[in-house]
Amino acid sequence: MPFAHNLASVRARIAAACAAAGRDPAAVELLAVSKTVPVEGLREALRAGQRAFGENYLQEALGKIAALAGEPVQWHHIGAIQSNKTADIAAHFDWVHGVERLKIAQRLSEQRPPARPPLNLCVQVNVSGEASKAGCQPDQVLALCRAITGLPGLRLRGLMTLPAPLAQASDPRAPFRLLRQLLEQVRAEGLALDTLSMGMSDDLEPAIAEGANLLRIGTALFGRRAGKPAP
Numbered sequence: 001m002p003f004a005h006n007l008a009s010v011r012a013r014i015a016a017a018c019a020a021a022g023r024d025p026a027a028v029e030l031l032a033v034s035k036t037v038p039v040e041g042l043r044e045a046l047r048a049g050q051r052a053f054g055e056n057y058l059q060e061a062l063g064k065i066a067a068l069a070g071e072p073v074q075w076h077h078i079g080a081i082q083s084n085k086t087a088d089i090a091a092h093f094d095w096v097h098g099v100e101r102l103k104i105a106q107r108l109s110e111q112r113p114p115a116r117p118p119l120n121l122c123v124q125v126n127v128s129g130e131a132s133k134a135g136c137q138p139d140q141v142l143a144l145c146r147a148i149t150g151l152p153g154l155r156l157r158g159l160m161t162l163p164a165p166l167a168q169a170s171d172p173r174a175p176f177r178l179l180r181q182l183l184e185q186v187r188a189e190g191l192a193l194d195t196l197s198m199g200m201s202d203d204l205e206p207a208i209a210e211g212a213n214l215l216r217i218g219t220a221l222f223g224r225r226a227g228k229p230a231p
């Protein structure tokens with residue numbers, strides 16, 4: 001798997017998008033989404049200098065976390081979080097991106113081992129307006145962020161979104177613009193959020209144009225996943 005080659009291509013795309021937006025590429029963090037990638041693929045990525053990995057499926061992730069114990073990996077949980085998974089997630093991850101309800105944040109807070117630094121957290125927002133999409137509604141974001149800010153063991157970092165696929169959008173920047181505006185509103189209320197977790201393999205350019213500073217990239221780094229249709 002030519003991870004180093006793919007990483008260079010993605011970094012070139014990030015650099016070009018940042019240049020077009022007048023932004024510093026050093027301010028854009030790259031999360032390698034390694035769901036379904038065998039642990040050997042993560043080792044190759046580590047050798048290429050990648051440190052942050054994103055996983056959706058808990059059992060699969062726990063196996064990789066155990067296999068790579070001692071390596072300098074930062075683990076991000078990026079999928080939806082069910083109540084019965086919070087203890088393992090609180091114990092083993094550095095970041096969570098899929099929090100859309102206070103109850104999940106409360107459980108993560110209670111279950112975060114005191115010996116570990118606070119769990120970094122992004123609130124997931126549904127910016128596409130479809131009932132089926134995950135994430136809280138835009139008008140719930142401020143209240144949810146306020147409630148999470150008071151919880152021990154957590155550090156609220158920002159907002160995350162997974163918009164409808166680009167092909168369906170007439171204005172590809174619109175969902176990312178909405179997330180940025182929501183972050184600005186929450187910050188204007190005095191909450192110190194610093195992270196916009198948005199942008200994937202097919203839409204990192206419009207995400208960067210709207211201020212993304214944590215990209216979640218899978219396919220463009222590791223190749224197409226089994227079961228994922230060709231574009």
Ligand SMILES: *Cc1c(COP(=O)(O)O)cnc(C)c1O
Nearest residue numbers: 033078162200201216217218219
């Ligand atoms: C799978 C996944 C990604 C990566 O998507 P690609 O299109 O493969 O880059 C990013 N974020 C979330 C939440 C995902 O589930």
